[in-house]
Amino acid sequence: MTNQGKEDIAIVGAGPVGALLAVMLARKGYKVDLFESRPDSRPDASARALYQGKSINLALSDRGWLALKAIGLDEEIRAQAIPMTCRMIHAIDGSLARQPYGRENQAIWSVSRAGINEQLITLAEQQAGVEVHFEHKLTGLDFNSGSCAFDAPGKGQERVDCRRGLIFGADGTFSKVRRLAQELPGQRISYSLDYMPQSYIELTIPASSDGSFLMEKNALHIWPRKNFMLIALPNPDGSFTCTLFMDLQGALSFESLDDEHKVSDFFRKYFPDAMPLLTDPVATFMAKAPSPLCLVHIDPWVIQEKVALIGDAAHAMVPFYGQGMNCGFEDCRVLSELVEQHQHHWPDILPAYQQARKENCDAIIELAKRNFVEMSDLAGDARFLLRKKIEAKFSEMHPELWIPLYSMVTFSPELPYAQALAVGEVQKEIMDEVMNLPDIEQNWQADCTYRLLYQLAQEKLTPNTLAKTVSNPLSPGPLNSLSQQKEVKA
Ligand SMILES: NC(=O)C1=CN([C@@H]2O[C@H](COP(=O)(O)OP(=O)(O)OC[C@H]3O[C@@H](n4cnc5c(N)ncnc54)[C@H](OP(=O)(O)O)[C@@H]3O)[C@@H](O)[C@H]2O)C=CC1
Numbered sequence: 001m002t003n004q005g006k007e008d009i010a011i012v013g014a015g016p017v018g019a020l021l022a023v024m025l026a027r028k029g030y031k032v033d034l035f036e037s038r039p040d041s042r043p044d045a046s047a048r049a050l051y052q053g054k055s056i057n058l059a060l061s062d063r064g065w066l067a068l069k070a071i072g073l074d075e076e077i078r079a080q081a082i083p084m085t086c087r088m089i090h091a092i093d094g095s096l097a098r099q100p101y102g103r104e105n106q107a108i109w110s111v112s113r114a115g116i117n118e119q120l121i122t123l124a125e126q127q128a129g130v131e132v133h134f135e136h137k138l139t140g141l142d143f144n145s146g147s148c149a150f151d152a153p154g155k156g157q158e159r160v161d162c163r164r165g166l167i168f169g170a171d172g173t174f175s176k177v178r179r180l181a182q183e184l185p186g187q188r189i190s191y192s193l194d195y196m197p198q199s200y201i202e203l204t205i206p207a208s209s210d211g212s213f214l215m216e217k218n219a220l221h222i223w224p225r226k227n228f229m230l231i232a233l234p235n236p237d238g239s240f241t242c243t244l245f246m247d248l249q250g251a252l253s254f255e256s257l258d259d260e261h262k263v264s265d266f267f268r269k270y271f272p273d274a275m276p277l278l279t280d281p282v283a284t285f286m287a288k289a290p291s292p293l294c295l296v297h298i299d300p301w302v303i304q305e306k307v308a309l310i311g312d313a314a315h316a317m318v319p320f321y322g323q324g325m326n327c328g329f330e331d332c333r334v335l336s337e338l339v340e341q342h343q344h345h346w347p348d349i350l351p352a353y354q355q356a357r358k359e360n361c362d363a364i365i366e367l368a369k370r371n372f373v374e375m376s377d378l379a380g381d382a383r384f385l386l387r388k389k390i391e392a393k394f395s396e397m398h399p400e401l402w403i404p405l406y407s408m409v410t411f412s413p414e415l416p417y418a419q420a421l422a423v424g425e426v427q428k429e430i431m432d433e434v435m436n437l438p439d440i441e442q443n444w445q446a447d448c449t450y451r452l453l454y455q456l457a458q459e460k461l462t463p464n465t466l467a468k469t470v471s472n473p474l475s476p477g478p479l480n481s482l483s484q485q486k487e488v489k490a
């Protein structure tokens with residue numbers, strides 16, 4: 001196949017974002033070389049251990065689905081994904097409370113990182129013009145000529161020349177492409193990488209002996225304990241991948257729990273219902289080094305009109321909104337649309353890509369950070385839950401005026417994240433006022449509560465801030481298939 005004078009493209013990093021980008025660009029007629037430092041995990045299952053231990057399960061939501069639909073992979077991935085319709089909150093006394101994520105037919109979907117990554121790489125390989133190079137670790141990059149240097153085991157330093165090309169850094173949070181760009185003399189790059197106080201370890205709740213789930217399957221389980229939390233996401237084999245998020249240092253932290261007795265007491269005290277289900281929680285805790293969580297901001301994303309960052313390399317965020325991959329997929333979808341819009345003219349496409357994405361990615365980085373407090377603390381707070389109930393009821397009454405922030409981020413795939421953040425700020429002001437009404441706990445269903453909400457929403461939410469909050473190009477789509485799944489079950 002000829003690529004008709006189009007630029008050759010190198011993508012560094014075949015994570016979910018790099019692999020999706022390869023598919024999209026190849027389908028637009030580009031020759032794409034996809035370089036990945038890891039070996040291919042597909043030939044034997046044991047290679048999947050590469051992902052284990054540090055792979056918080058992914059929660060696919062409508063932004064991710066929209067991008068997957070664009071390449072026709074949505075149905076195949078949905079076949080192995082598990083819809084989670086609610087948070088299942090585990091109180092310290094073992095009681096359970098269900099918090100729906102959205103309307104009855106809305107869900108976020110648990111998918112394994114390894115699985116989705118492998119499916120995307122397989123699809124990339126099937127595209128004419130794509131070549132995937134495993135065990136190729138980028139070590140050097142000439143930003144003028146586009147010449148890349150890779151460490152390739154067995155071949156020593158392999159040099160790959162992409163002189164006519166474009167290069168995408170899809171190489172994750174600690175991106176080498178990004179680090180090399182920062183070393184360029186004279187380049188003005190604003191950059192920050194912030195570590196969160198929390199780190200995490202992965203634990204497992206296995207399937208029962210007959211392969212069924214030991215807890216509610218269609219939920220994201222949370223044990224919120226204010227400064228720390230345990231979560232569990234379901235896997236198709238009946239197990240749950242669990243993640244314990246906790247401060248690395250401090251009075252109660254990974255570092256303070258430094259012997260088996262302390263760890264055992266900790267699990268027994270804070271997670272009494274989970275402790276008997278978890279596989280060797282104490283031994284696993286003692287054996288594993290906690291993984292860090294960090295945020296990355298960088299500006300610009302495009303360097304010398306030739307190299308661009310995408311996915312975590314451009315905007316690493318904490319996992320608490322379940323939006324990292326969804327946002328990276330959205331980067332690819334938007335970029336792909338811009339390729340058409342600007343008729344393959346990259347000097348226009350790349351600045352437009354940064355312009356379209358940067359502000360929105362900053363917004364979701366911020367929202368993701370805030371969601372730790374919502375998950376680990378507020379999710380167990382009665383007043384916060386009441387607030388959510390009032391919002392949900394008002395949203396049902398006036399969907400043209402009010403979509404809750406969580407739904408704007410998760411179930412409104414064409415609404416820019418920055419707009420969700422801005423509308424969410426105004427909603428917060430309004431709800432603070434409503435929650436200050438006398439006896440709101442008793443009167444939350446009263447007409448006067450909703451009259452006040454309506455009046456404040458009319459006053460404070462302008463038509464401009466509300467634009468697009470309601471449209472969802474995926475309905476009917478994943479949502480419908482969720483109802484279908486329910487019907488099948490029934
Ligand atoms: N569940 C989890 O724990 C994780 C989830 N994700 C999710 O996936 C989303 C998308 O991530 P994405 O942007 O694709 O980033 P990823 O981190 O998933 O993928 C980047 C890929 O690039 C590889 N890589 C790193 N450095 C080099 C190099 N010098 N040369 C060649 N390859 C390199 C990485 O290998 P290596 O990893 O070995 O460095 C990795 O396979 C994230 O936002 C997050 O939501 C991403 C990572 C972990």
Ligand SMILES: Nc1ccccc1C(=O)C[C@H](N)C(=O)O
Binds near residue numbers: 058323371
């Ligand atoms: N996938 C995750 C991984 C780690 C931490 C949270 C998530 C979530 O998806 C949280 C969900 N969005 C929530 O708000 O309950």
